[in-house]
Amino acid sequence: MERNEIFEVVQQALVDAIGVDEDEVVGKATLLGDLGAESLDLLDVLFRIERKLGFKVTINDITLMITGGIPDEEFGTEEGYISDVGLTQLKKSLPQIDVDSLRGKFEAERVLTLFTVDNLVSLVETRKGEMASVNN
Amino acid sequence: MDLTDKVMLVTGGSRGIGRAISLAAASRGAKVVINYNHNAAQAEEVCELVQAQGGTASIYQADVSNMQQVKGMIAFILDTYGKLDIVVNNAGIAYDRLVFQMEPEDWQKVMNVNFGGVFNCSKAALEPMMLQRSGVIVNVSSAMSEGGWVGQSNYACSKAAINAFTRTAAVELARFNIRVCAVLPGFSETEMVEGLLKEEKRYLPQIPQKRFGKPEEVAQAVLFLASDAASHITGSTLAVDGGALCTVGIGRPL
Numbered sequence: 001m002e003r004n005e006i007f008e009v010v011q012q013a014l015v016d017a018i019g020v021d022e023d024e025v026v027g028k029a030t031l032l033g034d035l036g037a038e039s040l041d042l043l044d045v046l047f048r049i050e051r052k053l054g055f056k057v058t059i060n061d062i063t064l065m066i067t068g069g070i071p072d073e074e075f076g077t078e079e080g081y082i083s084d085v086g087l088t089q090l091k092k093s094l095p096q097i098d099v100d101s102l103r104g105k106f107e108a109e110r111v112l113t114l115f116t117v118d119n120l121v122s123l124v125e126t127r128k129g130e131m132a133s134v135n136n
Numbered sequence: 137m138d139l140t141d142k143v144m145l146v147t148g149g150s151r152g153i154g155r156a157i158s159l160a161a162a163s164r165g166a167k168v169v170i171n172y173n174h175n176a177a178q179a180e181e182v183c184e185l186v187q188a189q190g191g192t193a194s195i196y197q198a199d200v201s202n203m204q205q206v207k208g209m210i211a212f213i214l215d216t217y218g219k220l221d222i223v224v225n226n227a228g229i230a231y232d233r234l235v236f237q238m239e240p241e242d243w244q245k246v247m248n249v250n251f252g253g254v255f256n257c258s259k260a261a262l263e264p265m266m267l268q269r270s271g272v273i274v275n276v277s278s279a280m281s282e283g284g285w286v287g288q289s290n291y292a293c294s295k296a297a298i299n300a301f302t303r304t305a306a307v308e309l310a311r312f313n314i315r316v317c318a319v320l321p322g323f324s325e326t327e328m329v330e331g332l333l334k335e336e337k338r339y340l341p342q343i344p345q346k347r348f349g350k351p352e353e354v355a356q357a358v359l360f361l362a363s364d365a366a367s368h369i370t371g372s373t374l375a376v377d378g379g380a381l382c383t384v385g386i387g388r389p390l
Contacts, residue, residue: 017311044311047266 001128007121009052010045014117017044027118028096035117049124055131057124065093065123066111076108083108094119137363140165143217144362145209147171147200147257148227150179152326153276156351157224157358158182162191164359169213170195171227200227200253203260210260219268222362223261225254226276228294230328232287243290250294254301258316262309271314274361275302276354279322279377295320299373306371315370317361322377324349344379 011025018041024034031037037045042059050056067075068089075086082090086108087099094114144161148154149170158168159182168186170193172179179195186193196212198205213220228250231242254275265271280288281295299318306316323329323339325348332339333348340346357376360366375381 040308040311043266047269047312051267051269 003121003125006053006124006128007117009049010117010121010124013045013048013052017041017048025117027116027121029117030113031115031117031120032113045120053124053128055127057127061123061127062112062115062120065119065126066090066115068093072108075111080107080109082106082111086111090114137164137359137365139222139359139363142166142221142362143169143213143219144222144224145169145171145213145220145257145261146224146226147253148173149224150175150182150195152328153321153324153351153354154224154226155182156355157226158193159185160352160355160359161222161224161362162186162193163189165191166222167192167217169193169209169217171198171200171209173197173199173227199249200225200256201248203256206253206256206260210257210264214264220261220264221270222272222274223257224274224276224358224362225257225298226358227253228276228278228328230288230291232291234287235289238290243293246290247294247297250291251297251301254298258301258305262314265314266309266312269313271309271312272362273305273314273316274358275316275318276358277302277318277320277373279320279375279381281320281373282375283381302373303371310370315361315366317366317369317371318373319354319357319361320373320375320377320381321354322349322375322380324351324354326351342380342383343377344383347378349376349378 011022014020014025014035015022018035018037020035029035046057070085070089075083077083081104082102087103090097091099096116097114139161144166146154146158146168149158150172158170162168170179170182172195183193183195194216196209198209200206229246231246233242258273275298277298278295280292281299302316302318309316322343323332325333354376357374361369
């Protein structure tokens with residue numbers, strides 16, 4: 001399955017779950033900000049993707065992708081901003097981010113708001129790849 | 137109220153209201169999984185009755201207050217029947233004490249079974265229901281969730297918790313095409329209220345219909361809410377109490 005086919009599945013799921021128009025669902029749109037998704041919306045989107053593609057993508061998967069498994073205490077500074085360790089991880093997992101603009105200003109607990117449609121498509125691609133290697 | 141081919145779990149299905157629900161559902165075509173905790177023989181009997189009618193049923197032992205056991209039960213259902221359409225959370229216990237004589241453990245254990253069971257079974261059934269984008273959860277609450285009855289503060293709390301959970305879960309799950317409702321029986325002729333039934337002269341005057349309910353009557357309300365006839369009903373609490381909740385107490389219960 002090509003990336004653009006996965007994009008279409010993700011796009012349809014977002015349209016059906018959140019109720020946004022298709023043309024709003026562009027690669028760089030953030031799910032929580034630009035598309036206005038809430039926690040229930042996110043859950044709905046993921047279940048629709050699972051139903052369509054036959055494998056699970058969970059909220060945990062999203063968190064893991066963003067934080068790379070780095071524990072909260074290391075991901076955030078004492079003041080609650082994303083730490084340098086966290087920023088280095090973000091550079092890898094969310095390539096669209098300009099990490100320097102976040103340094104010392106962006107709260108760690110808001111990190112999910114940076115997640116874009118492209119990020120979700122990448123995650124689904126990765127999960128699909130993992131499923132394929134499990135089944136082989 | 138056709139339930140043909142629907143797979144239904146009835147917790148506490150071996151006796152009383154649960155038994156009536158299991159039998160009635162099976163007679164309308166549902167495949168029924170009769171959960172029990174201690175009463176294996178009675179659960180088997182209900183199962184055999186269903187099968188004798190030409191229906192499909194299984195029994196499964198699980199303590200609904202134990203999440204691990206509940207997960208095992210749901211896994212068994214999915215394995216055996218391939219899907220789960222309806223969960224009837226009926227299992228419940230009572231442990232009547234005046235507040236003055238009640239200890240913390242006395243309300244905790246009632247809460248753990250009555251509300252904990254609702255939570256555990258609902259939660260465990262959620263994933264398959266959300267994936268198939270359909271499902272119904274019917275919780276057997278009680279008229280005591282809304283009216284005070286001497287000696288039942290723990291029971292009343294657990295049932296009120298069920299009502300609140302019903303409403304919140306209904307709101308969250310509606311978009312997944314999962315409905316969550318509750319029935320509130322008054323006094324039905326079951327083992328749980330055996331003591332009361334013996335003193336019926338005291339209680340009948342307080343029920344407008346001047347009689348106790350039959351488990352089958354409660355079952356009918358449950359089946360209605362579980363069926364497609366109730367497709368636009370979610371988050372509702374439905375009293376099946378002969379009008380008892382409408383009265384402002386006459387005389388004294390105890």
